[in-house]
Ligand SMILES: *[C@@H]1O[C@H](CO)[C@@H](O)[C@H](O)[C@H]1NC(C)=O
Ligand SMILES: *[C@@H]1O[C@H](CO)[C@@H](O)[C@H](O)[C@H]1NC(C)=O
């Protein structure tokens with residue numbers, strides 16, 4: 045009798061100890077059990093949708109699994125809300141369709157919408173098959189162009205992590221966040237050729253509380269770009285290049301185009317068009333860019349290492365007398381070093397009607413070795429506070445700082 049009591053007690057203890065682990069264990073929904081085939085030829089939209097629906101409706105949550113293999117996948121939208129935490133573990137490759145003649149009316153390849161408590165991981169990759177579609181991107185010439193679909197899109201997604209994923213050759217943006225918050229993107233690798241159009245690495249719009257950590261991003265456009273309504277963003281350990289660098293903006297197209305509380309540190313830029321950039325349209329609507337820190341930034345053979353451009357108008361005719369109405373203030377450029385391939389190594393081109401306020405230049409060491417002479421730091425319409433060592437001397441280029 046006594047011994048069976050002991051056995052009962054031991055069993056009870058075992059149950060109590062293991063129960064939380066059983067509850068925390070993820071339930072996997074393997075797409076190949078839902079008709080998915082990783083042969084690179086079979087369409088997997090239905091398998092993915094079916095596995096997602098079951099995982100999403102599973103009490104306690106679920107993870108859709110793509111085992112190793114190549115899964116051809118047409119564009120799809122996967123919706124929440126789910127009954128528990130939901131994940132997609134990609135161990136294989138998701139392969140977009142080749143677009144011979146681009147005509148399909150879709151915005152993105154893989155969209156997750158209204159999903160909370162979400163993880164995408166697995167060490168696998170997304171292949172957007174960009175080369176098949178890039179020739180049909182005429183957005184440089186045609187302002188009413190139909191945009192090609194970006195690869196991964198999160199719309200109204202909250203509390204999500206994207207990690208250990210590779211994205212190659214997206215047709216448009218690789219990863220786009222819209223109206224999403226509390227998102228961490230880490231240990232990811234994004235790549236597309238230097239001459240591929242609009243293949244931004246990560247685009248943030250109307251999103252808050254975002255962390256981007258440890259990423260290698262090689263693209264034909266911005267490494268990371270920010271559009272309106274994006275704040276509380278921390279970025280660190282990102283290697284950009286080739287591409288256009290990290291860009292806040294272009295802002296000012298609509299009223300109240302604001303971006304604030306952004307911290308970008310410990311990032312490197314190799315052979316990019318820009319290093320760290322803030323750009324606003326001219327003319328523009330009023331807006332605010334504030335509390336931005338760029339710190340511990342290394343550039344190597346970069347065209348414009350540090351740039352604020354408040355007269356951005358690449359595809360329109362820019363009137364040099366018309367200025368942006370976006371207020372840029374409280375921006376810190378700190379501990380920025382390396383080499384530039386143009387003479388204007390620091391170029392703060394602020395608005396005459398809305399000058400930049402409280403811009404900090406601290407410990408800048410940017411070298412240029414061209415025939416025209418050493419690098420220059422130019423500041424126009426900018427109230428600049430200078431501290432630390434400055435090479436070249438801060439704001440001594442042809443336009444003088446306002447002080
Ligand atoms: C990223 O992926 C590309 C394409 O698969 C590869 O060539 C490159 O070496 C990877 N970079 C890193 C840092 O893993
Ligand atoms: C960004 O970093 C700061 C300072 O470490 C921290 O207080 C803040 O919570 C971070 N924000 C996000 C969204 O991670």
Ligand SMILES: *[C@@H]1O[C@H](CO)[C@@H](O)[C@H](O)[C@H]1NC(C)=O
Pocket residue numbers: 258280281282283310
């Ligand atoms: C800086 O980023 C690199 C990756 O580029 C990472 O290995 C390193 O740990 C980071 N250092 C700090 C101090 O965060």
Ligand SMILES: *[C@@H]1O[C@H](CO)[C@@H](O)[C@H](O)[C@H]1NC(C)=O
Pocket residue numbers: 273299300301302331332
């Ligand atoms: C942008 O900031 C201004 C000033 O703080 C504020 O009045 C405006 O509502 C903001 N716009 C948006 C869209 O948040």
Ligand SMILES: *[C@@H]1O[C@H](CO)[C@@H](O)[C@H](O)[C@H]1NC(C)=O
Pocket residue numbers: 381382409410411433435
């Ligand atoms: C600036 O960088 C150059 C080489 O990039 C280096 O030789 C020099 O010592 C640095 N100057 C300071 C003040 O750090």
